[in-house]
Amino acid sequence: MKIALLGYGKMGKTIEKIATERGHTIILKVDKEDTTYDLSEADVAIDFSIPTAAVNNITNCFNAGVPVVSGTTGWLDHYEDMVALCKEKKGGFIYASNYSLGVNLFFELNRKLAKMMAPLEGYNIAMEEIHHTEKLDAPSGTAITLAEGIIENTDKTEWQLDNGGKNIIPIIAKRIDKVPGTHTVNYTSEVDDIEIKHTAHNRNGFALGAVVAAEWLIDKTGVFNMKDVLGL
Numbered sequence: 366m367k368i369a370l371l372g373y374g375k376m377g378k379t380i381e382k383i384a385t386e387r388g389h390t391i392i393l394k395v396d397k398e399d400t401t402y403d404l405s406e407a408d409v410a411i412d413f414s415i416p417t418a419a420v421n422n423i424t425n426c427f428n429a430g431v432p433v434v435s436g437t438t439g440w441l442d443h444y445e446d447m448v449a450l451c452k453e454k455k456g457g458f459i460y461a462s463n464y465s466l467g468v469n470l471f472f473e474l475n476r477k478l479a480k481m482m483a484p485l486e487g488y489n490i491a492m493e494e495i496h497h498t499e500k501l502d503a504p505s506g507t508a509i510t511l512a513e514g515i516i517e518n519t520d521k522t523e524w525q526l527d528n529g530g531k532n533i534i535p536i537i538a539k540r541i542d543k544v545p546g547t548h549t550v551n552y553t554s555e556v557d558d559i560e561i562k563h564t565a566h567n568r569n570g571f572a573l574g575a576v577v578a579a580e581w582l583i584d585k586t587g588v589f590n591m592k593d594v595l596g597l
Contacts, residue, residue: 366384366389366390366408366409366579366580366583367389367390367392367406367407367408367409368384368389368390368391368392368393368407368408368409368410368411368579369391369392369393369395369402369404369407369409369410369411369426369431370391370393370394370395370410370411370413371395371410371411371412371413371414371418371422371426371433372395372396372397372412372413372414372415372418372422372437373394373395373396373397374397374413375499375568376413376436376568376571376572377394377413379568379569379571379572380411380413380572380575380576381394382572383569383572383573383576384572384576384579387576387580389576392406392407393406393407395414395422397414397415397418400418400421402425404425404426404429404431405429407429407431408431408432408583409431409432409433409434409579409582409583410422410426410431410432410433410434411433411434411435411436411575411576411579412426412433412434412435412436412437413435413436413437413575414437415437415439415501416437416438416439416440416501416502417440418437419435419437419439419440420440420443420446420447422435422437423435423447423450423458424447424450426456427447427450427451427453427454427456427458428454430454430456431456432456432457432458432579432582432583432585433456433457433458433459434459434464434575434578434579434582435458435459435460435461436460436461436462436463436464436571436575438462438502438505438506439501439502439506441506444460447460448588451587451588452587452588455586456586457582457583457585457586457587457589458587458588458589459578459581459582459588459589459590459591459593459594460590461574461578461590461591462505462506462507462509462510463506463507463510463546463571463574464571464572464573464574464575464577464578464591465563465565465570465571465573465574466570466573466574466577466595467563467565467570468507468546468548468563468565468570468574469574469591469592469595469597470595470597471511471548471561471563472510472511472514472591473592473597474561475511475514475515475550475561476514476515476517476518478550478552478559478561479514479515479517479518479519480518480519482519482552482559483518483519483520487554487555487556488552488553488554488559489529489552489553489554490515490519490521490534490550490551490552491529491534491535491536491537491550491551491553492504492508492511492512492524492534492535492536492537492548492549492550492551493536493537493538493539493547493548493549493551494507494508494536494537494538494539494546494547494548494549495539495540495541495544495546495547496538496539496540496541496544496545496546496547497540497541497542497543497544497545498540498541498542500540503526503538503540504524504526504536504538505538505546505548507546507548508536508538508548509524509536511548511550512524512534512536515534515550516534520532521533521534524536526538545565545566545567545568545571546563546564546565546571547562547563547564547565548562548563549561549562550562574591577594578591578594581593581594
């Protein structure tokens with residue numbers, strides 16, 4: 366594949382390494398300050414930019430007829446607009462809050478556990494996420510996806526940063542230097558605790574998942590997610 370990298374920070378550089386190892390070619394590298402660029406030679410684009418650039422990047426891809434895999438978080442107020450534009454342009458689009466193959470299995474485990482715990486009384490639910498100090502948004506998109514998976518399967522109605530309540534899931538967001546990403550879901554009661562946890566050791570898992578998603582998206586039309594890619 367000929368890949369356009371939209372966002373060339375640490376994740377972009379890791380994606381470049383993984384994609385090259387898998388036999389693909391990076392034909393365009395777009396820095397976060399760039400707003401115009403030529404996508405005509407790209408088979409697919411992978412967007413790991415910044416929240417303020419993501420919508421422009423995704424729009425440019427649809428207008429150029431280039432399928433796009435986006436892993437940028439913090440812009441989802443415009444997600445439905447991008448879905449509508451994708452359908453209008455008959456484009457291909459995958460958004461995921463986290464492309465790690467392990468994390469996407471963790472998402473499914475989280476949903477299953479929430480469904481099993483829902484009938485039980487006496488358990489309080491709380492979440493914690495830890496990321497590196499350069500991460501711009503809090504809580505992380507991954508933490509929000511986990512919270513949404515719990516809300517879909519329990520009587521919880523919302524999540525809040527730091528604050529919990531009867532129907533509210535508290536999410537504690539910590540920023541510690543050089544931590545790629547750790548997410549923990551806790552069910553606590555007077556008699557016992559149940560905890561599931563995913564710990565990333567480096568960025569390679571995120572990058573590999575994004576490249577696998579791009580490989581899968583080629584020649585497809587529509588809006589997809591990592592459940593589609595993994596057949597979950």
